Amino acid sequence: MSDLYAKSLRELRALMDAGDCSSRDIVQSLHERIEAVDGAVGAYLERDLQNALKQAAAADERRAAGEKGAMLGIPVAIKDLLNVKGQSCRCGSKLLEGYVSPYDATCIAKLRAAGAVMYGRVNMDEFAMGASTENSALGLTRNPWDLQRVPGGSSGGSAAAVAADAAIVSLGSDTGGSVRQPASFCGCVGLKPGYGRVSRYGLTAFASSLDQVGVLSKTVADAADTFGCIGGYDPRDSTSVRQALPDVSGAFSGELKGMKVGVAEEFFGVGVDPEVEAAVRKAIEHVAGLGAEIVPVSFPHLQYAVAAYYIIAPAEASTNLARFDGVRYGARVDADDPVEMMKRTREAGFGPEVKRRILLGTYVLSSGYYDAYYVKALKARALIKRDFDQVFSACDVLLGPVSPTPAYRIGEEINDPLTMYKGDICTIPANLAGGSGMSVPCGFSSEGLPIGLQILAPAFSEDRLFRVGHAYEQSTDWHLRKPQLSASRRKTGDN
Amino acid sequence: MPLQATIGLETHVQLNTRTKIWCSCPVNADAPPNTAVCPVCLGYPGSLPVLNREAVRKTVITGLLLGCEIPKFSKHDRKSYFYPDMPKDYQITQYDQPLCLGGGLEIEVGGRKKYVRINRIHLEEDVGKSTHLASASGIDYNRAGTPLMEIVTEPDLANEDEAFAYLTALKRILQYGDVSHCNLEQGNIRCDINVSVAEAGAKKLGVKAEIKNMNTFRGVHRALAYEIKRQLKAVGQGETLVQETRRWDDDRGVTQSMRGKEDAHDYRYFPDPDLAGIVLTVEQIEAWRSGLPELPDRRRARFVESLGLPEGDAEVLVADKDVADYFEQVAAASGGNAKAAANWVMSEVMRVLSESGENVTSLKVRPGDIGALIRLVDAGTLNSTKAKEVFAILLEEGGDPHEIVKTRGLAQVSDQGAIKAFVRQVVDENPKVVEDYLGGKPAALQFLMGQVMRLSRGKANPPMVLELLKEMLAES
Numbered sequence: 001m002s003d004l005y006a007k008s009l010r011e012l013r014a015l016m017d018a019g020d021c022s023s024r025d026i027v028q029s030l031h032e033r034i035e036a037v038d039g040a041v042g043a044y045l046e047r048d049l050q051n052a053l054k055q056a057a058a059a060d061e062r063r064a065a066g067e068k069g070a071m072l073g074i075p076v077a078i079k080d081l082l083n084v085k086g087q088s089c090r091c092g093s094k095l096l097e098g099y100v101s102p103y104d105a106t107c108i109a110k111l112r113a114a115g116a117v118m119y120g121r122v123n124m125d126e127f128a129m130g131a132s133t134e135n136s137a138l139g140l141t142r143n144p145w146d147l148q149r150v151p152g153g154s155s156g157g158s159a160a161a162v163a164a165d166a167a168i169v170s171l172g173s174d175t176g177g178s179v180r181q182p183a184s185f186c187g188c189v190g191l192k193p194g195y196g197r198v199s200r201y202g203l204t205a206f207a208s209s210l211d212q213v214g215v216l217s218k219t220v221a222d223a224a225d226t227f228g229c230i231g232g233y234d235p236r237d238s239t240s241v242r243q244a245l246p247d248v249s250g251a252f253s254g255e256l257k258g259m260k261v262g263v264a265e266e267f268f269g270v271g272v273d274p275e276v277e278a279a280v281r282k283a284i285e286h287v288a289g290l291g292a293e294i295v296p297v298s299f300p301h302l303q304y305a306v307a308a309y310y311i312i313a314p315a316e317a318s319t320n321l322a323r324f325d326g327v328r329y330g331a332r333v334d335a336d337d338p339v340e341m342m343k344r345t346r347e348a349g350f351g352p353e354v355k356r357r358i359l360l361g362t363y364v365l366s367s368g369y370y371d372a373y374y375v376k377a378l379k380a381r382a383l384i385k386r387d388f389d390q391v392f393s394a395c396d397v398l399l400g401p402v403s404p405t406p407a408y409r410i411g412e413e414i415n416d417p418l419t420m421y422k423g424d425i426c427t428i429p430a431n432l433a434g435g436s437g438m439s440v441p442c443g444f445s446s447e448g449l450p451i452g453l454q455i456l457a458p459a460f461s462e463d464r465l466f467r468v469g470h471a472y473e474q475s476t477d478w479h480l481r482k483p484q485l486s487a488s489r490r491k492t493g494d495n
Numbered sequence: 496m497p498l499q500a501t502i503g504l505e506t507h508v509q510l511n512t513r514t515k516i517w518c519s520c521p522v523n524a525d526a527p528p529n530t531a532v533c534p535v536c537l538g539y540p541g542s543l544p545v546l547n548r549e550a551v552r553k554t555v556i557t558g559l560l561l562g563c564e565i566p567k568f569s570k571h572d573r574k575s576y577f578y579p580d581m582p583k584d585y586q587i588t589q590y591d592q593p594l595c596l597g598g599g600l601e602i603e604v605g606g607r608k609k610y611v612r613i614n615r616i617h618l619e620e621d622v623g624k625s626t627h628l629a630s631a632s633g634i635d636y637n638r639a640g641t642p643l644m645e646i647v648t649e650p651d652l653a654n655e656d657e658a659f660a661y662l663t664a665l666k667r668i669l670q671y672g673d674v675s676h677c678n679l680e681q682g683n684i685r686c687d688i689n690v691s692v693a694e695a696g697a698k699k700l701g702v703k704a705e706i707k708n709m710n711t712f713r714g715v716h717r718a719l720a721y722e723i724k725r726q727l728k729a730v731g732q733g734e735t736l737v738q739e740t741r742r743w744d745d746d747r748g749v750t751q752s753m754r755g756k757e758d759a760h761d762y763r764y765f766p767d768p769d770l771a772g773i774v775l776t777v778e779q780i781e782a783w784r785s786g787l788p789e790l791p792d793r794r795r796a797r798f799v800e801s802l803g804l805p806e807g808d809a810e811v812l813v814a815d816k817d818v819a820d821y822f823e824q825v826a827a828a829s830g831g832n833a834k835a836a837a838n839w840v841m842s843e844v845m846r847v848l849s850e851s852g853e854n855v856t857s858l859k860v861r862p863g864d865i866g867a868l869i870r871l872v873d874a875g876t877l878n879s880t881k882a883k884e885v886f887a888i889l890l891e892e893g894g895d896p897h898e899i900v901k902t903r904g905l906a907q908v909s910d911q912g913a914i915k916a917f918v919r920q921v922v923d924e925n926p927k928v929v930e931d932y933l934g935g936k937p938a939a940l941q942f943l944m945g946q947v948m949r950l951s952r953g954k955a956n957p958p959m960v961l962e963l964l965k966e967m968l969a970e971s
Contacts, residue, residue: 081540089541103534202542205541208768209768236543238770315765319585319765322575322584323582327579328539339578365764365765
């Protein structure tokens with residue numbers, strides 16, 4: 001079987017269960033696919049085939065011994081900010097050059113225990129700051145649907161790898177839309193679980209109160225399976241919740257009768273591209289056609305989301321990133337005294353967007369500005385949370401666009417941070433409120449670029465995302481379309 | 496109006512928990528450098544803090560012992576500044592909602608009592624330890640993440656003696672609460688001093704200097720004595736002082752300016768998003784309150800009332816909790832002779848402690864052994880001189896007091912015949928002294944008594960010797 005790399009997680013599991021292929025076969029097939037297409041896409045930063053084959057062999061042995069499991073033998077690509085013992089973890093930065101993780105993130109440990117194969121580290125915006133992966137200091141990642149365009153970000157490598165059939169599933173992280181937006185740009189599924197659902201232990205922190213580990217996959221069911229493995233309470237993360245994972249057994253019936261689906265017009269009034277609006281509205285009609293009831297709701301404080309986010313996230317980041325000082329790990333620029341060494345290391349190691357956000361965060365926490373910025377942003381955050389509470393008292397899920405536009409051209413927006421920041425408006429609210437959300441492919445622009453439908457639900461009702469997402473996905477064929485990638489070994493930088 | 500100093504102290508106390516505040520690494524400053532560490536206390540990417548509940552309990556216990564109010568909600572904040580010994584380049588501390596508020600303790604200086612108010616107690620993390628070598632600097636992160644409690648006073652202290660008395664009283668309470676090892680050499684207690692001078696009765700305090708990182712009480716006393724004199728002189732001469740941080744140079748006995756107010760850090764405090772707040776229920780706080788240890792004042796009163804000790808003895812014994820505990824065990828084993836137990840501890844035991852610098856808990860002589868010696872003396876089996884000999888042996892070698900008395904033949908001789916023989920010999924050999932005694936010199940009796948004891952190698956029962964001696968002299 002030569003096209004194993006193109007299959008979904010569930011298809012591969014069925015094949016392995018039937019004895020028609022092994023985990024080793026899958027890894028080998030993926031390896032060949034990556035060799036063929038990733039020169040052009042540039043999703044991967046690092047891979048260790050021998051190590052992956054070893055993990056795959058172990059999974060094959062477990063399966064031979066009668067073990068079954070959702071993730072047993074499935075290769076997973078890892079966003080570069082998750083700690084995997086013995087691997088590098090550069091977070092798309094030059095500053096962590098040489099750092100080798102001494103431990104597994106909790107989500108990685110769970111994958112390992114389930115027999116998944118950690119295969120490859122994928123690119124991202126430096127320290128997850130960005131929406132195009134152009135802020136990576138380690139290389140350019142391209143959108144498999146149009147190599148001149150960005151894959152979105154910050155989990156751009158995770159999305160591009162899945163879209164290019166160069167990964168079965170991948171882990172990303174979503175602080176302001178960093179899983180959902182690249183999924184939308186690349187035409188794959190992107191799940192952001194509720195805050196506290198997946199342990200953040202081992203996820204290099206960008207903004208601790210907003211960060212959540214997420215999944216990028218080819219189908220909604222694949223995302224649900226991966227989520228079922230990595231989710232759950234973790235005593236190592238004080239913000240992790242003690243609530244049981246949702247029962248997803250009824251989520252894959254395709255049945256939407258009795259579901260109330262909210263639509264808030266505010267989400268279409270933020271400069272949404274007409275083609276995006278048309279595709280999303282059509283998708284909502286489609287969902288109604290599957291038996292769901294459409295409920296108009298309002299989200300009055302959406303306009304404050306971006307401003308609040310770009311105060312809270314940089315404030316937290318400015319302290320989270322303080323530890324990258326060259327003292328204990330990573331790159332170091334020497335100097336005569338330690339404090340000077342720390343300054344020089346940070347000056348040389350961080351890229352411009354990271355520096356911009358550290359400065360922003362330092363500023364808004366400074367004495368005299370704290371109340372005017374940080375405290376006010378927390379108030380806006382509370383209002384947005386209240387908007388969600390009201391919305392979800394009237395409906396089960398909220399539907400809308402993920403990003404106002406499809407993928408833009410490389411270099412087009414990178415020098416205009418404010419425009420870039422505004423592109424996060426539809427995804428940020430879920431992070432501010434701690435809710436769950438998902439992007440599902442729902443069409444293409446006239447230029448052939450994927451468009452995503454955003455489904456939002458309360459924090460610990462991910463089952464609703466799966467139910468609506470799966471019903472929609474299985475009654476459309478957007479998820480089955482594949483980008484035309486010539487299997488040549490093009491190098492990053494070629495067009 | 497005369498000038499008057501005003502002092503406030505911020506005392507950092509390392510808690511004696513088994514593990515660190517955010518991770519399960521052992522609190523062990525003696526481990527080889529950087530061996531008691533993990534990704535959490537090294538601030539590795541992705542690591543997260545989880546609060547040690549025992550550290551919370553010990554902080555609250557301290558608060559309860561000091562009469563603080565314990566709010567039902569408190570939280571941790573990040574305090575940002577860059578320094579290599581701080582793994583995350585921010586310290587997790589408590590800014591505006593600490594674990595304990597208010598309270599205070601009584602001190603006594605020169606016979607005058609004074610109540611020193613506490614402002615707050617908060618719980619934070621200690622940092623690593625830098626070592627500067629000739630060509631490089633090294634950092635040991637074993638200490639990083641040790642639970643550290645900061646106890647902040649109101650500006651209620653007026654001079655170095657009061658500051659010293661406060662620290663001594665505080666240390667005693669910390670020991671009683673078993674919240675810290677209180678070992679100053681190990682840096683378990685470290686202190687920042689805030690001091691200013693102003694006209695007595697002035698509404699506004701003077702310009703303050705902060706003297707950082709004092710690690711002995713003696714040092715605090717000396718530094719304050721110097722600094723108050725310096726400020727008084729400057730203000731007296733009409734100089735304007737500037738707010739600054741100063742360093743105490745113990746060798747030269749002076750304070751020196753480190754940095755002015757303009758170089759002060761902006762710590763950019765904000766709530767740590769990695770930690771949920773601390774919620775304490777009334778039931779929890781009351782459960783801890785009901786388990787509080789007896790404080791020195793109460794214990795002293797009990798020693799007087801139920802053990803019948805003189806005030807002075809009780810005061811001496813309760814000064815150090817370990818010594819007081821030791822005394823109680825001696826008394827319990829003494830067969831009811833608490834006064835004798837007090838005498839033993841205050842004379843023999845405390846002498847040994849001050850000579851050797853040892854802690855009473857590590858003495859080879861166990862309290863039960865001294866209790867046994869007291870009973871042997873009270874039973875007439877051992878005289879007090881020989882009891883001290885046994886004590887000396889126990890101190891060196893340990894062992895069972897009864898065995899030592901037996902194997903070394905130290906038991907008191909109370910055999911009338913044997914003692915009579917010694918007495919006769921002494922009377923016969925010292926006719927002149929006997930004459931002196933009979934001639935009305937009672938001091939001569941002491942000499943004769945000493946001679947008898949010498950002959951018996953100290954084993955004779957002294958009251959019996961005295962009785963027989965008097966008897967025989969009356970006959971002669």
